[in-house]
Amino acid sequence: GAVVSQHPSRVICKSGTSVKIECRSLDFQATTMFWYRQFPKQSLMLMATSNEGSKATYEQGVEKDKFLINHASLTLSTLTVTSAHPEDSSFYICSARGYRVRNTEAFFGQGTRLTVV
């Protein structure tokens, strides 16, 4: 099956600093990547959708200046949490779909647990 690698799996940062999370499709070209946020014991909430080479589309209520998404290549998308605060602590998950894979299915990364102290 298609593999999506997300890095880092865990990160702790100080309040006010920025953190970058990477999402890579290892064996397929990801035309679209999705970024989700999951609070403890809750479901996944879509934050934004990014298509390679174009600006991300953010869901209502998601601050685009705080959560910067870049999808510069067909295998890499990054999420940067800028000026992080404790309320940004959460589990972030990316998923990807693309060419030559079952295009009804999105493949998920392992997730990143962000803790802001």
Place this chain on the structure above:
Amino acid sequence: AQTVTQSQPEMSVQEAETVTLSCTYDTSENNYYLFWYKQPPSRQMILVIRQEAYKQQNATENRFSVNFQKAAKSFSLKISDSQLGDTAMYFCAYSGAGSYQLTFGKGTKLSVIP
């Protein structure tokens, strides 16, 4: 907007028994996809089974099968011969045929009891 409802926050089943997880959804689209994802304690999202709305036949994957009732907008998951490794959160999800964005239900926490 599409919504997905899972009305069972938690369920438990004895090992080797059968359990059914419920899911209903709301949409005005005629063509779409439905999924069940499993999220074990590792939190990796794992696709369990997928159903295309235009197919009348219910999808099956080994011990996992669905009961897809399009008119009722119901999509339940049946797990047969439950195993300890089935213990996880199970999310029902909807995707429109054009967008492929996933809308998730709130999840059902399934515990398989030895």
